[in-house]
Amino acid sequence: MFMAEIEKINNDFVNLFREGRPLLENGCGKAMNVCREEAFRHFEALGGVPYKTEDYWYTDLSSVLGLDYKIVLKYIAQDVDLKEVFRCAVPDLLTNLILTVNGWYFKENAPIEIPEGVIVCGLQEAGVKYPHLLESHYNRYTPAAAKDGMIALNTAFAQDGLFVYIPKNTVVERPLQVVNLLRAKADLMAFQRNLIVVEAGAQATMLVCDHTLSDNRFLMNNTTEVYLGEGAHLDYYQVQNQHLGASQINSLLISEQRNSVFESNLVTLYGGMIRNNQYVALNGEGGECHLYGIYILDKSQHVDNYSYIDHIAPHCTSNEHFKGVLDDASVANFSGCIRVEPDAQKTEAYQANNNLLLTDTARVNTKPQLIIDADDVKCSHGATVGQIDEEAMFYLRSRGISMAEARMMMMFGFAHDIVRRVKLEPLRVKIDDLIDKRFRGEFSKCYNCLMQCQK
Numbered sequence: 001m002f003m004a005e006i007e008k009i010n011n012d013f014v015n016l017f018r019e020g021r022p023l024l025e026n027g028c029g030k031a032m033n034v035c036r037e038e039a040f041r042h043f044e045a046l047g048g049v050p051y052k053t054e055d056y057w058y059t060d061l062s063s064v065l066g067l068d069y070k071i072v073l074k075y076i077a078q079d080v081d082l083k084e085v086f087r088c089a090v091p092d093l094l095t096n097l098i099l100t101v102n103g104w105y106f107k108e109n110a111p112i113e114i115p116e117g118v119i120v121c122g123l124q125e126a127g128v129k130y131p132h133l134l135e136s137h138y139n140r141y142t143p144a145a146a147k148d149g150m151i152a153l154n155t156a157f158a159q160d161g162l163f164v165y166i167p168k169n170t171v172v173e174r175p176l177q178v179v180n181l182l183r184a185k186a187d188l189m190a191f192q193r194n195l196i197v198v199e200a201g202a203q204a205t206m207l208v209c210d211h212t213l214s215d216n217r218f219l220m221n222n223t224t225e226v227y228l229g230e231g232a233h234l235d236y237y238q239v240q241n242q243h244l245g246a247s248q249i250n251s252l253l254i255s256e257q258r259n260s261v262f263e264s265n266l267v268t269l270y271g272g273m274i275r276n277n278q279y280v281a282l283n284g285e286g287g288e289c290h291l292y293g294i295y296i297l298d299k300s301q302h303v304d305n306y307s308y309i310d311h312i313a314p315h316c317t318s319n320e321h322f323k324g325v326l327d328d329a330s331v332a333n334f335s336g337c338i339r340v341e342p343d344a345q346k347t348e349a350y351q352a353n354n355n356l357l358l359t360d361t362a363r364v365n366t367k368p369q370l371i372i373d374a375d376d377v378k379c380s381h382g383a384t385v386g387q388i389d390e391e392a393m394f395y396l397r398s399r400g401i402s403m404a405e406a407r408m409m410m411m412f413g414f415a416h417d418i419v420r421r422v423k424l425e426p427l428r429v430k431i432d433d434l435i436d437k438r439f440r441g442e443f444s445k446c447y448n449c450l451m452q453c454q455k
Contacts, residue, residue, distance in 0.1 A: 003051075009065050010048030016071065017156060023073035028159055029127025031134035032193075039139075039155035046149040055148070056275075058333040058365045059304040064219050064247040064273050069189035075104050075160070078183055080213070093426035095177035095207065096120075102182060103192035103220065104160045113174060119165040120176065123193055126163035133165055137197050137227050141255035142279040144308045144339075150249050151277070154223040158193035161222075168229070169201040175424065176206045182220060182246060183213040192222040200229035200257075207427065208238040210271075212246045220248040228260035230284065235423060236264040239431065242271040244299065251277040258284030258313070265422050267431055268295035268303055269438055278307040282316040282344075293322040294418040296438050297330035297362075304333040311344040311374075320351045323418050325411055325439075326362035337369040338379060345374050351381040356388065356414055411439050 017024075017040050025033045049065055050056035078101045096112035098120060105122025114120060119130065127134050145151050166172060182188065198204060212218060228234060240248070248271065254262050268274060280289045295303045309318045324332045334353040355364045368381035388410050396406035415435050422428040 005062050005066055006049055006051045009062060010044075013048070013153065014044070020073045024157065024159060026074070027128075028124050029131050029134060031131060031138045032123070032127050032158070035139045036156050039152045042146070043149050043152040043156060046147070046152065048149060050149050055306060055335065058331075059273070059275055059302070061150075067187060067217060067219070069217070069219060070184070070186045071189050072102070073159070076102075077107070078102070080106065080181065080183065090426050090430045093175070093424060093430075095175045098162065098176060098178045100162060100178065100180050100192060102184065102188060103158070103190035103222070105162060115170050115172060117167040117170060118172060119163065121163050122160050123163045123195060124160040126195070130165070133197065134195070137225070138195055139225070141225055141227060142253040142281045142310075144281070144310055145251065145253050145277070145279040148251070148277060150221060151223055151251050151253075154191055154193060154221045154251070157221075158191040158223065161193040161195075163194070164196045166198045166202040166204050168199040170199075171202065172204040176204065178206060178208045180208065180210045180220075180222070181213050182211070182218045182242070184216050184218070185214070187217040189219045190221070192220065194222070194224040196224065196226045196234070198226070198228050198232040198234050201231045202229070203233040205235040205424065206237070208236070210238070210240045210242055210248065212242045215243070216245065218242075218246040220246075220250075222248060223251040224253065226252065226254045226262065228254070228256045228262055230258045231260060232257070233261045234263075236262065237422060237427065238264070238266050239434070240266070240268045240271055240274060241434070244270070244272050244301070247272040247274065249275045249277075252279070254278070254280045254289070256280065256282050256284065256287040256289065259286040260284065261288040263290040264292065265418070266293035266305075267419075267434075268293070268297075269434060271301065271303075273302045275304045276306065280307070280309045280318070282309070282311050282318065283313055285313045285315045287313065287316045289318040290421075291318075291320040292418050292421045294415050294435070295322070295324045295332060296415065296435065297324065297332060298327035299330060300328070301330040303331075305335070307336040309338050309349065311338070311340045311347045311349060314343060314345045314347070316344065317348045318350070321418065322353050323415065324355045324364065325358065325415060326355065326364065327358040329359075329361040331363045332365075334364070334366040334383070335369070336367075336381070337371065338381065340370075340372045340374050340377055340379065342373045345376045347374060347377040347379065349377070349379045353383040355385045356411065357385065358387070408439055412436060
């Protein structure tokens with residue numbers, strides 16, 4: 001039964017790719033189109049949609065891929081007025097707002113304030129206007145990601161997304177706030193591809209918000225490539241807050257050069273089936289990578305966080321810490337692998353996954369891993385799964401704090417250990433507020449969205 005369903009899904013992708021090839025290539029530059037055929041052949045060689053493979057063992061993609069979606073292979077203008085239907089403001093934080101809708105760069109985006117030489121535009125537009133940049137960077141990094149068929153599928157089908165280029169030694173003071181919206185009149189599957197190039201010595205901050213604006217089922221396959229030149233620095237924050245009918249496969253591929261620093265914080269508040277992939281290649285000596293994440297789940301939510309950090313060069317540091325709070329019958333998976341190559345001496349790598357279960361029906365599958373082929377390293381990994389500490393609860397109750405409030409305090413303190421890593425204070429306060437409301441059950445839909453989605 002399951003194999004027949006997977007085979008049908010794979011055959012549907014084959015037919016769609018062959019029949020839709022002219023539409024897929026229309027308007028895209030050579031750098032994107034030259035990769036499509038090879039990527040789709042690779043998707044087929046991997047067996048198509050991952051099913052019971054080691055990296056997807058606890059996530060059955062057929063449950064969302066088997067639904068009857070509409071797939072649009074051309075740009076359709078969307079009537080989106082942020083002032084009327086959506087608020088994603090962070091008080092006291094001035095950002096450059098950039099919108100994508102259904103995987104396409106929103107052509108009515110307002111002008112933004114960026115330093116001279118910085119490029120922010122749609123990926124399709126960049127392929128035509130800046131072909132040399134895309135040919136140098138597109139689909140070239142983190143070879144470990146080649147084993148993921150969903151990333152290959154994205155390369156074959158993606159037509160647009162966001163392109164950001166920050167030239168050498170340029171500092172972008174104002175954060176770039178990217179709002180990825182899903183909006184349609186029917187159930188929709190979409191593909192989005194983003195490319196972020198931060199040249200040597202450049203610095204920037206990005207805030208990515210994922211939201212829905214209509215009460216339909218969605219599946220987004222979104223892949224983001226990040227290149228950091230020597231001494232470059234990028235802080236990357238993502239907030240996932242969609243309704244239960246919106247699922248996503250979100251892949252982040254980071255390639256770091258000498259002395260570069262990448263720091264991310266992934267906050268999953270609401271959504272359906274979510275798979276987050278993070279692939280990091282530390283190619284140059286002295287590189288740093290810091291991956292943090294918090295996921296708060298209830299009902300039947302399913303979130304799968306997967307990471308692969310490849311220490312290729314010596315004297316590099318990685319630090320990964322993910323935490324989860326699970327209620328009802330929700331399910332979380334964590335699989336993190338740190339690979340230390342033979343030449344990566346003096347590596348320091350740390351990984352941890354901690355989970356708090358609020359019910360007997362919530363479930364966590366966690367698998368931290370180390371693969372070490374060097375002998376002069378400092379590495380550790382670990383995972384915990386438990387319930388609220390009864391002794392700590394007794395301590396709070398003995399000081400006159402109610403059971404409900406003590407429970408809230410314990411959960412909030414557990415989550416804040418991750419949120420405190422956010423460097424932008426207004427954003428940190430906003431995320432704390434969202435998490436507090438999430439724990440208190442004060443919103444069960446996409447927060448600050450005026451559309452009344454029911455899922």
